[in-house]
Amino acid sequence: xxxxxxxMEHKDALALLPLSEWMPTSSLRSxxxxxxxxxxxxxxxxxxxxxxxxxxxxxxxxxxxxAGALVMIFPIALFTDDMSGxxxxxxxxxxxxxxxxxxxxxxxxxxPYNIHFVCTSNRSSSLEIAPALMKELQKSGKEGxxxxxxxxxxxxxxxxxxxxxxxxxxxxxxxxSHIGLTGLLNCRRCTSSRKWATSEDMINSFNPRQFxxxxxxxxxDVVCTQLTGMxxxxxxxxxxxxxxxxxxxxxxxxxxxxxxxxxxxxxxxxEDFDLEDWINALYSIREFNGHKDTPVEILHAFLLGxxxxxxxxxxxxxxxxxxxxxxxxxxxxxxxxGFVSKLSGNQAINYVGSLVGKDFRNIVxxxx
Numbered sequence: 001x002x003x004x005x006x007x008m009e010h011k012d013a014l015a016l017l018p019l020s021e022w023m024p025t026s027s028l029r030s031x032x033x034x035x036x037x038x039x040x041x042x043x044x045x046x047x048x049x050x051x052x053x054x055x056x057x058x059x060x061x062x063x064x065x066x067a068g069a070l071v072m073i074f075p076i077a078l079f080t081d082d083m084s085g086x087x088x089x090x091x092x093x094x095x096x097x098x099x100x101x102x103x104x105x106x107x108x109x110x111x112p113y114n115i116h117f118v119c120t121s122n123r124s125s126s127l128e129i130a131p132a133l134m135k136e137l138q139k140s141g142k143e144g145x146x147x148x149x150x151x152x153x154x155x156x157x158x159x160x161x162x163x164x165x166x167x168x169x170x171x172x173x174x175x176x177s178h179i180g181l182t183g184l185l186n187c188r189r190c191t192s193s194r195k196w197a198t199s200e201d202m203i204n205s206f207n208p209r210q211f212x213x214x215x216x217x218x219x220x221d222v223v224c225t226q227l228t229g230m231x232x233x234x235x236x237x238x239x240x241x242x243x244x245x246x247x248x249x250x251x252x253x254x255x256x257x258x259x260x261x262x263x264x265x266x267x268x269x270x271e272d273f274d275l276e277d278w279i280n281a282l283y284s285i286r287e288f289n290g291h292k293d294t295p296v297e298i299l300h301a302f303l304l305g306x307x308x309x310x311x312x313x314x315x316x317x318x319x320x321x322x323x324x325x326x327x328x329x330x331x332x333x334x335x336x337x338g339f340v341s342k343l344s345g346n347q348a349i350n351y352v353g354s355l356v357g358k359d360f361r362n363i364v365x366x367x368x
Contacts, residue, residue: 062144066157071144075163077102077109080126081171096120097133102163127174127252130281137162138284162285164293168300176290177223177251177280185248189291190214214291220283222249227275230258231268253278303360311363315352324349334366 062071076099083094097118100109108114121129137160144157165175173180178188184195190211196202204210226243229235235243237258244250257278260266267273282290318324331345343362348355355363 062157062159065144069146070149070154070156072149072156072158074145074158074160075102076100076160077163078165079115080165080167080175083120094120094122095124095126095129097126097129125174125252126171127280131277134281134284162288162293164295165282165288165290166295166297168297170300172294172297174252175280175282176294177219177249177254179244179248179250183248183250184245187211188214188294191248216283216289216291219249219291220279222247223251223254223279224275226251226254227257227278230254230261231275237262251280253280299357303357303364307360307364308355311348311355311360312352315349318349331366336362339365 079098079100080096083096097120098115099118100115102109104114118133119129140160144159147156147158148154149156165172167175169181172178173188176188179185184193185191186194190213192211226235226240226249229243230240240254240258257266261268282288318327328345328349331343331348334343336342339362341358341362343359343366348359348363
């Protein structure tokens with residue numbers, strides 16, 4: 001089944017019926033051979049052009065470039081994260097961008113040859129790297145990429161589209177211009193708040209229906225307001241922080257610009273200064289919505305989230321050496337048949353702070 005607007009022929013043009021309907025794909029035409037199409041809407045007053053002064057004989061540029069080849073949308077899943085959280089003198093944090101096809105099964109998308117490295121930097125954040133990446137993605141999505149179809153072995157014109165961005169929760173908050181999980185408005189998808197006057201307010205905060213969804217264009221408007229206020233001198237750094245707390249909108253680039261203005265490292269009155277350079281580049285991707293296209297990352301939300309904190313609190317509660325020794329022996333006596341890996345009792349109790357995701361997965365299975 002497919003959903004779309006029914007098209008019917010009307011004199012020298014094609015008319016779009018205003019109501020969207022569900023219909024079987026078998027009833028749809030595979031292609032339209034005519035290169036010159038003029039679309040019109042049907043209204044109570046008759047058929048009107050889709051756009052005013054529309055040129056009836058304007059060819060589709062992609063149709064010309066494809067030269068008869070099939071034009072296909074190629075959805076991709078972007079990935080960004082810091083590749084090393086260790087900030088010692090030997091290792092530095094490298095923030096990287098990668099992408100993989102989003103139109104194939106997950107087990108195929110996770111194969112090494114389907115994961116494509118884009119760039120990395122130990123000096124620039126993911127948001128600072130994003131403008132060059134988004135510019136290239138826009139160009140490829142507009143002009144298309146000529147390639148060979150892997151199954152039919154025919155030449156096609158692929159149009160890449162960003163389906164979503166995969167990252168952990170802190171990185172998602174940064175990409176969405178969100179204040180993060182430590183703020184009062186700690187949800188990047190809606191306007192839920194951690195400011196509770198009573199216990200009933202806390203219970204009601206888990207009901208998502210009472211909160212308004214965040215809108216991508218509204219978030220962009222708030223970021224632009226903050227940038228304009230700093231450029232005009234209306235928003236100082238303290239006032240900016242208060243505005244970010246009250247709205248839950250905090251762009252890393254805006255904070256960097258505020259610090260540079262305070263330290264007199266940049267003059268907003270210079271001719272070379274452009275506020276557009278300090279706006280989140282993800283806003284330029286038409287098909288992307290940061291509040292909806294940033295799926296929850298299970299590893300940090302579950303295993304490295306409350307499971308990790310529960311394990312650390314449980315280990316800390318074993319104050320006496322006798323209790324610790326008993327817990328270690330019980331873990332050693334457990335039958336780990338069927339587990340992906342074996343959990344060390346000594347490591348789980350005495351070194352719980354150094355456990356990784358697979359260890360917390362074993363702890364959950366042990367608890368069950």
